[in-house]
Amino acid sequence: MSDETAGNGASATVNAGYDEWIDALAEGAGYALVCPDGHGSLPPRRVCPECGSSSLSEEALPERGEIETYTVVHVPSPRFADDAPYVTAVARFGPVRLTGVVRGVDPVNDGNGDTGDGDNADAVDDAVEVGTAVEVTVGERETDGGRVVVFRPVEE
Amino acid sequence: MTGVRVAGVGLTQFGSQPERTGRDLFAEAADRAFTDAGVDRDAVEELNYGNFMGALAEHQGHQAPLMAEAAGVRCPATRYESACASAGVAVREAVRTVAAGDADVVLAGGMERMTNLDTEGATEGLAIAADDLFEVGAGVTFPGAYALMANAYFEAHGGGREELAHVASKNHENALPNEYAQFRKAVSVEEALAAPPVAEPLHLYDACPITDGASALVFVSEEYAADNDLDAPVAVTGTGQGTDRMALADRADLASTPAADDAAAAAYDDAGIGPDDVDLAEVHDCFTIAEVLAIESLGFAEPGEGIAAARDGHTTADGDLPVNLSGGLKAKGHPVGATGGSQIAEVTRLLRGDHPNSDHVADAEVGVAHNAGGTVASAVVHVLEVAE
Ligand SMILES: [Zn+2]
Numbered sequence: 001m002s003d004e005t006a007g008n009g010a011s012a013t014v015n016a017g018y019d020e021w022i023d024a025l026a027e028g029a030g031y032a033l034v035c036p037d038g039h040g041s042l043p044p045r046r047v048c049p050e051c052g053s054s055s056l057s058e059e060a061l062p063e064r065g066e067i068e069t070y071t072v073v074h075v076p077s078p079r080f081a082d083d084a085p086y087v088t089a090v091a092r093f094g095p096v097r098l099t100g101v102v103r104g105v106d107p108v109n110d111g112n113g114d115t116g117d118g119d120n121a122d123a124v125d126d127a128v129e130v131g132t133a134v135e136v137t138v139g140e141r142e143t144d145g146g147r148v149v150v151f152r153p154v155e156e
Numbered sequence: 157m158t159g160v161r162v163a164g165v166g167l168t169q170f171g172s173q174p175e176r177t178g179r180d181l182f183a184e185a186a187d188r189a190f191t192d193a194g195v196d197r198d199a200v201e202e203l204n205y206g207n208f209m210g211a212l213a214e215h216q217g218h219q220a221p222l223m224a225e226a227a228g229v230r231c232p233a234t235r236y237e238s239a240c241a242s243a244g245v246a247v248r249e250a251v252r253t254v255a256a257g258d259a260d261v262v263l264a265g266g267m268e269r270m271t272n273l274d275t276e277g278a279t280e281g282l283a284i285a286a287d288d289l290f291e292v293g294a295g296v297t298f299p300g301a302y303a304l305m306a307n308a309y310f311e312a313h314g315g316g317r318e319e320l321a322h323v324a325s326k327n328h329e330n331a332l333p334n335e336y337a338q339f340r341k342a343v344s345v346e347e348a349l350a351a352p353p354v355a356e357p358l359h360l361y362d363a364c365p366i367t368d369g370a371s372a373l374v375f376v377s378e379e380y381a382a383d384n385d386l387d388a389p390v391a392v393t394g395t396g397q398g399t400d401r402m403a404l405a406d407r408a409d410l411a412s413t414p415a416a417d418d419a420a421a422a423a424y425d426d427a428g429i430g431p432d433d434v435d436l437a438e439v440h441d442c443f444t445i446a447e448v449l450a451i452e453s454l455g456f457a458e459p460g461e462g463i464a465a466a467r468d469g470h471t472t473a474d475g476d477l478p479v480n481l482s483g484g485l486k487a488k489g490h491p492v493g494a495t496g497g498s499q500i501a502e503v504t505r506l507l508r509g510d511h512p513n514s515d516h517v518a519d520a521e522v523g524v525a526h527n528a529g530g531t532v533a534s535a536v537v538h539v540l541e542v543a544e
Contacts (some may be wrong), residue, residue: 069311150291
């Protein structure tokens with residue numbers, strides 16, 4: 001029952017505002033809501049969460065974003081059972097950050113496992129790092145076909 | 157305003173006990189708290205009870221009346237939910253209620269039953285503390301969210317897995333003599349580094365376990381303690397709470413915890429003390445990186461310096477400021493909705509001198525408890541002091 005009713009994983013639940021936003025993202029027309037002071041947020045919103053302004057306008061997301069942090073998830077939630085291991089990242093796109101799955105990179109490295117040497121090297125050390133330029137689109141989870149925000153590295 | 161005393165503390169064994177109902181767990185913790193306090197159940201005027209995922213784990217909503225029955229009290233009872241800070245906010249309201257003079261005796265604490273779910277179910281249950289639309293739907297698990305913070309911290313300040321392994325090793329060492337702890341086994345830095353990954357850079361020993369357990373505390377007014385000749389030497393002198401944006405991506409900074417900064421500032425102000433006055437702390441180390449962020453928010457280390465505190469011995473049992481002498485969430489265990497109350501119980505025991513690790517802090521007079529919800533979108537800090 002929980003999967004049928006749980007937010008983004010749902011086939012039956014309509015999330016007005018969010019659904020339109022992810023539709024737009026899938027069509028290459030992703031946007032952020034921006035207040036007169038330039039604070040960005042994601043829908044549905046009635047006021048800016050930073051300053052309370054009710055004057056929000058849709059602003060197109062830049063074509064490229066930049067990864068600010070990422071992780072390789074090995075132990076997934078049920079909705080991502082068949083997707084693991086996978087890379088999840090937070091990337092800056094103009095006035096907002098987005099959270100998504102990084103596709104087009106191999107989450108498991110070339111056979112030598114995690115280095116465990118105490119530094120921050122890990123499985124995707126060559127393909128994804130803080131500062132990697134990405135584009136954003138919408139893909140499907142392998143597990144259940146649910147929609148997911150997807151980042152793909154792009155040439156600088 | 158009146159002084160607030162901890163009259164009694166009660167804990168269950170923390171660990172995997174999947175056959176035990178939530179009502180039985182809380183009943184045991186409450187029973188121990190009443191025995192410790194020497195206070196009659198009849199005297200309780202309110203129950204503030206913390207629980208996070210009982211609707212998922214036990215198919216049980218509306219738990220407060222059930223837990224009032226289990227504890228044998230008949231009074232207004234309310235469930236508090238702030239993810240892993242559920243018991244912290246329940247305690248905070250109990251403290252505020254007594255301090256305001258609205259009640260002389262309040263029972264507070266919490267319970268979580270988790271191991272009756274399989275790993276997938278528990279992972280899904282914990283994930284609901286994050287933003288379902290924008291985070292969970294993008295593959296963020298509970299360990300994954302802290303892994304995102306860890307990588308952001310490493311990027312901003314340096315440090316890495318080895319420093320985190322020292323946090324894990326320290327807390328496992330501290331849990332060895334703790335009779336309530338889930339894991340009473342030493343873990344070396346090398347073992348922690350060699351463990352399998354959960355959400356890189358976090359590996360198995362960076363993460364707290366899945367735990368069943370309950371905590372209960374009897375709070376009384378200073379006057380009630382005196383009138384009834386209670387042995388209640390520890391006072392709660394400060395309480396503070398902070399809130400941040402729900403989703404990590406919406407925070408001003410990914411490598412710090414402003415909600416805990418706010419909670420700590422308010423609690424210190426309330427108590428009239430500062431970080432330099434603190435002798436020991438129990439902090440919310442659901443993951444090793446969380447302890448690093450917590451001690452920075454509490455002012456025990458400058459931003460970027462908390463990562464080395466365990467490795468350099470500042471926060472070890474014999475360091476200048478022992479952190480998580482109970483074993484922390486890491487080794488003592490993390491029954492989510494009980495944890496904030498358990499921390500208050502452990503700080504109280506440490507200050508009273510009846511904790512197995514009290515000898516490490518024999519002269520301690522001031523202790524702090526830091527309890528966080530989600531990725532620290534919620535934070536609660538309490539200051540406890542030896543009053544007599
Ligand atoms: Zn604004």
